[in-house]
Amino acid sequence: MRFSRGVITIVIIVVVLAVGISVGLYHLLKRTPHLAEPVAAHCSVRALGSDLALDPEQAQIAATIAAVAARRKLPERAVVIAYATAIQESKLYNLDYGDRDSVGVFQQRESQGWGTKKQIMDPVYATNRFFAALVKVKNYRKIPLAEAAQAVQRSAGGYAYAPHEEQAKALAAAFTGRVPESVHCWYPSGGRTPAPAPRTEEARKQLARALGSTTITSRKRGWLVAAWSVAHAEKYGLSRVRYAGASWSNDLEAKGWRTGDGSGTGKVELS
Structure with a gap:
């Protein structure tokens, strides 16, 4: 069957246009992946040259551990040890399962006297128990991280905590x-x-369970409260957190906090 030159020309034009549109759409969707597929809730932590990706549960656990440490007036080294331990034991998740009867963030065991399963599954309780044991370890601030963590956990592979130290810091x-x-x-x-x-x-109220008084007594404490609030934003429906001349908003396009749009009251404002 023969086709006229006009028909062939039209077919070629249609094919070229189809290819062009397809390529254009591909590159558009590649540049804006949130239009191509749903974006899940996520968190990021940028500090000390690291850019770490967390999901909201991991961020909430991390914020809770820091708040409990602040309530107990513990040094940052204690928080680093707790994070490295939690990363190894549960990847910063509140697991309801584990080896034998191990559960929770630190995989503590009811049979070993850490508390009931219900208690251990409460991250505030579990963190308090971890720190109560850690402060009894002689020179825990100065000895190697893995040694301090192992003294608390008494796990089969105590060496496994060390690789998580930089992330924990x-x-x-x-x-x-x-x-x-x-x-x-x-x-x-x-x-x-x-x-x-x-x-x-x-x-x-939930912040107070971990931190005790929520009064802002220093700039560092204010940023702890702000970080806790951002980490728990999805859980409590928060869309904006403001502190010290900066603000966080639940904006997918935002790369982080914005300066010049924050609270000047010395308080962490939530909305």
């Missing part, structure tokens, strides 16, 4: 508030139904 610098503006999170909100009202009072 970055997390500790961020969540203790020593490095400001270092914790950023985002979660899906809005859509066809209006977002629920932020539960700011509930958030403050």
Whole structure:
């Protein structure tokens, strides 16, 4: 069957246009992946030259550990040891399973006297028990991290804690508030139904469980509270956290905190 030159020309034009449109769409979607597929809630920690990716549960656990340490007036080294231990034991998740009867962030065992399973599954309780044991370790601030962690955990492979030290140091610098503006999170909100009202009072009550008094007595403590609030933003429906002349908002396009749009009151403001 023969076709006229006109028909062949039209077919070629259609094919070229189809290819061109397909290539254009591919590059558009590649540049804006959030249009191609749903983006999950996520967090990032930028401190001490590290850029760490966490999911909200991991960020919440990290923030809780730092808050408990602050309540107990422990040094940052204790937080680093706790993070390295939790990363090895649970990857910073509150697991309801483990080896034998091990559960929770630190994989503590009811049969070994750490508490009931219900208690151990409470990250605030579990962290308090970890620190209570850690401070009894002689010279825990100066001895190698793996040695200090193993003295608390008494695990079969105590050497495994050491490789997590650098990551733990970055997390500790961020969540203790020593490095400001270092914790950023985002979660899906809005859509066809209006977002629920932020539960700011509930958030403050839960912070107080870990931190004790939520009064801001220093700039470092303020950034600890701000980091805790951002990490728990999805859980309590927070869309903005403001402190010390900077603000975090639940904006997918934002790269972090914005300066010049924060609270000048000395308080961490949630909304």
